[in-house]
Amino acid sequence: MKLYNKFEKNFINKGFIINKSENPKSTRYLSNFLKKRLVRLLNLKINFKNLNLNQLHLYVKSNELNKIRLKLISQINKDLKFRRNYFLVAKNMIHHIVGNELAMQININLSIQFPNDESSLLPIHSDTWSGDSPFESVLWLPMVNCYRTKSMFILEAKKMDYFNKTFSKKSIKSVDDLYSKFKKNLKFIKINYGEFLLFNQNLPHGNLINRTNETRVSLNCRFKGLFTPYMQKDLGSFFSPLKLRAATKLGLDYKLPG
Numbered sequence: 248m249k250l251y252n253k254f255e256k257n258f259i260n261k262g263f264i265i266n267k268s269e270n271p272k273s274t275r276y277l278s279n280f281l282k283k284r285l286v287r288l289l290n291l292k293i294n295f296k297n298l299n300l301n302q303l304h305l306y307v308k309s310n311e312l313n314k315i316r317l318k319l320i321s322q323i324n325k326d327l328k329f330r331r332n333y334f335l336v337a338k339n340m341i342h343h344i345v346g347n348e349l350a351m352q353i354n355i356n357l358s359i360q361f362p363n364d365e366s367s368l369l370p371i372h373s374d375t376w377s378g379d380s381p382f383e384s385v386l387w388l389p390m391v392n393c394y395r396t397k398s399m400f401i402l403e404a405k406k407m408d409y410f411n412k413t414f415s416k417k418s419i420k421s422v423d424d425l426y427s428k429f430k431k432n433l434k435f436i437k438i439n440y441g442e443f444l445l446f447n448q449n450l451p452h453g454n455l456i457n458r459t460n461e462t463r464v465s466l467n468c469r470f471k472g473l474f475t476p477y478m479q480k481d482l483g484s485f486f487s488p489l490k491l492r493a494a495t496k497l498g499l500d501y502k503l504p505g
């Protein structure tokens with residue numbers, strides 16, 4: 248019996264999987280939700296379908312971006328359909344890679360990166376450095392086509408041993424130093440709207456200043472096996488159960504007679 252299928256092998260060896268949305272209707276729901284709310288928040292006199300997210304920097308001032316982003320995040324996370332559709336975009340792949348008894352991050356995140364904006368940078372990091380458990384995977388959904396600095400970068404999985412060795416030698420002076428040491432091993436993800444990226448957040452990743460002339464809009468959310476170990480980001484406060492199997496429910500509910 249084979250231990251891993253081709254998706255799992257790919258995920259282990261490469262660190263990420265890019266595929267077409269398993270449910271284009273769900274991807275469209277997410278995109279339309281964002282566009283509708285943006286048109287309302289920004290008081291735009293256009294049909295939401297005509298809002299081009301690539302051009303969002305033409306409608307919002309840089310100093311108002313974070314306020315708008317936070318409002319959108321709060322609206323996203325009040326909508327249960329958004330959460331459901333988010334999962335449906337990659338449900339089968341999440342089952343392959345993460346499992347079928349799942350916990351999902353309670354809050355879905357939204358990133359908006361204007362061209363040349365220096366305020367929304369995420370320097371090279373691994374999520375496990377800030378309280379995430381190594382059992383988590385990130386589902387990253389682009390709402391526009393992403394490439395080069397408009398996208399995120401990730402360290403090639405095969406370089407992880409070298410990365411750890413370099414790190415443990417303590418020859419790293421700063422995050423910038425870390426970035427420049429591994430620059431040639433970082434891969435910028437090329438991904439289009441309508442596709443999903445599932446990645447191993449144990450691999451160092453981040454972004455740079457978006458030097459393209461388009462805005463990046465993307466969503467991200469973590470998934471993990473419900474019964475895998477938790478670090479600081481707990482079940483209840485950071486994750487919520489998404490799917491339990493019947494036998495697990497029976498087991499959890501069971502009381503010995505007497």
Ligand SMILES: [Fe+2]
Pocket residue numbers: 372373374448452
């Ligand atoms: Fe991260």
